[in-house]
Amino acid sequence: MWRGAAVRAVRAIGSSRAASGAAAAQLRRWLEGELEGIRGAGTWKSERVIASRQGPHLRLAGGGAGILNFCANNYLGLSSHPQVIRAAVQALEEFGAGLSSVRFICGTQSIHKDLEEKIARFHQREDAILYASCFDANAGIFEANKYRYKHMDMHDLEAKLQDAQKHRLRLVATDGAFSMDGDIAPLQEICQLAQKYDALVFIDECHATGFLGPNGRGTDELLGVMDKVTIINSTLGKALGGAAGGYTTGPKPLIDLLRQRSRPYLFSNSLPPAVVGCASKALDLLMESNAIAQSMAAKTQRFRSKMTAAGFTISGKDHPICPVMLGDARLAAVMAEDMLSRGIYVIGFSYPVVPKGKARIRVQISAVHSDEDIDRCVEAFIEVGRKHGALP
Numbered sequence: 001m002w003r004g005a006a007v008r009a010v011r012a013i014g015s016s017r018a019a020s021g022a023a024a025a026q027l028r029r030w031l032e033g034e035l036e037g038i039r040g041a042g043t044w045k046s047e048r049v050i051a052s053r054q055g056p057h058l059r060l061a062g063g064g065a066g067i068l069n070f071c072a073n074n075y076l077g078l079s080s081h082p083q084v085i086r087a088a089v090q091a092l093e094e095f096g097a098g099l100s101s102v103r104f105i106c107g108t109q110s111i112h113k114d115l116e117e118k119i120a121r122f123h124q125r126e127d128a129i130l131y132a133s134c135f136d137a138n139a140g141i142f143e144a145n146k147y148r149y150k151h152m153d154m155h156d157l158e159a160k161l162q163d164a165q166k167h168r169l170r171l172v173a174t175d176g177a178f179s180m181d182g183d184i185a186p187l188q189e190i191c192q193l194a195q196k197y198d199a200l201v202f203i204d205e206c207h208a209t210g211f212l213g214p215n216g217r218g219t220d221e222l223l224g225v226m227d228k229v230t231i232i233n234s235t236l237g238k239a240l241g242g243a244a245g246g247y248t249t250g251p252k253p254l255i256d257l258l259r260q261r262s263r264p265y266l267f268s269n270s271l272p273p274a275v276v277g278c279a280s281k282a283l284d285l286l287m288e289s290n291a292i293a294q295s296m297a298a299k300t301q302r303f304r305s306k307m308t309a310a311g312f313t314i315s316g317k318d319h320p321i322c323p324v325m326l327g328d329a330r331l332a333a334v335m336a337e338d339m340l341s342r343g344i345y346v347i348g349f350s351y352p353v354v355p356k357g358k359a360r361i362r363v364q365i366s367a368v369h370s371d372e373d374i375d376r377c378v379e380a381f382i383e384v385g386r387k388h389g390a391l392p
Contacts, residue, residue, distance in 0.1 A: 042330035077368030079242035091277025107270035127255040134246030140262035170199035176219030182316025210239030216293030241278035
């Protein structure tokens with residue numbers, strides 16, 4: 001009897017494994033079909049391996065040296081700034097590698113509180129709260145009914161605001177600067193509509209903090225509406241040192257409530273001390289002088305004007321995100337590879353990152369690019385564009 005039961009149990013296990021194996025095989029076939037479809041559409045995204053620190057000049061794994069980098073979010077060049085690196089090392093030595101905890105248990109250090117105070121002071125807001133990323137900061141805010149209005153369409157926004165009057169509170173959310181097109185939200189008009197319909201205004205400033213506006217405070221400073229924007233979310237992982245992390249800054253009661261109820265904050269480990277040290281020093285540099293932030297405008301204009309004169313279509317306006325519009329996904333990918341062969345690191349963007357038919361190579365200017373770097377990039381674009389028929 002015992003032996004019969006054991007045999008039946010072994011058979012049952014074998015049957016279960018066979019079923020599991022069939023499901024795994026089915027999954028693998030489906031995955032391989034999806035991947036082949038991506039390759040066939042020319043939208044496959046390869047990862048180039050960098051063997052040096054982030055900066056305007058890179059060394060790639062496998063021997064590629066002296067590469068000019070034109071596709072990082074390192075707008076101010078602070079990712080490798082000596083003072084930023086020293087601040088990270090000092091924080092690592094003094095406060096350790098990490099907290100092994102969330103903030104409300106035993107993960108709040110003095111440097112976290114100091115950075116939050118500094119962020120609030122930089123944005124001229126009451127308080128701030130740190131997150132592991134701006135994605136998490138956004139998730140912490142948006143746990144409510146949502147209306148989506150068309151891109152920069154004020155008529156559609158007004159229609160949505162009219163429909164939202166049935167709710168107790170209304171919040172208009174927008175990027176300050178849009179990452180794919182390099183355009184800037186019409187914040188003055190948005191704020192006027194928000195005031196008309198008794199709504200608050202929220203902006204995501206990931207591609208604006210540190211370099212837009214006279215002092216680099218972002219699009220609300222650039223457009224003169226700092227007193228009309230209630231909540232700002234942004235990142236520490238782009239212009240402010242380029243490591244990781246994000247934050248929300250705004251009214252103190254809001255920040256206090258987020259500390260009590262925001263799930264990404266409550267259930268994510270505290271930011272590592274080295275990351276906090278980097279961002280804190282980056283903010284110090286910006287608040288000491290606006291020279292770095294102001295250096296962006298001339299370099300951005302140099303690239304945009306030279307590319308436009310050559311015959312390229314550059315999306316956006318006056319932003320260091322300079323999308324070279326090509327339309328065809330395969331063309332964008334092939335041109336980006338040819339640019340690399342000429343020592344220029346850029347990436348083609350295509351669906352689903354951007355809409356179909358809107359493929360482009362997104363060039364990003366940094367404060368640490370020299371005029372010679374920019375001119376070399378433009379010359380390479382002209383050569384590659386003519387080779388592939390993107391220019392006459």
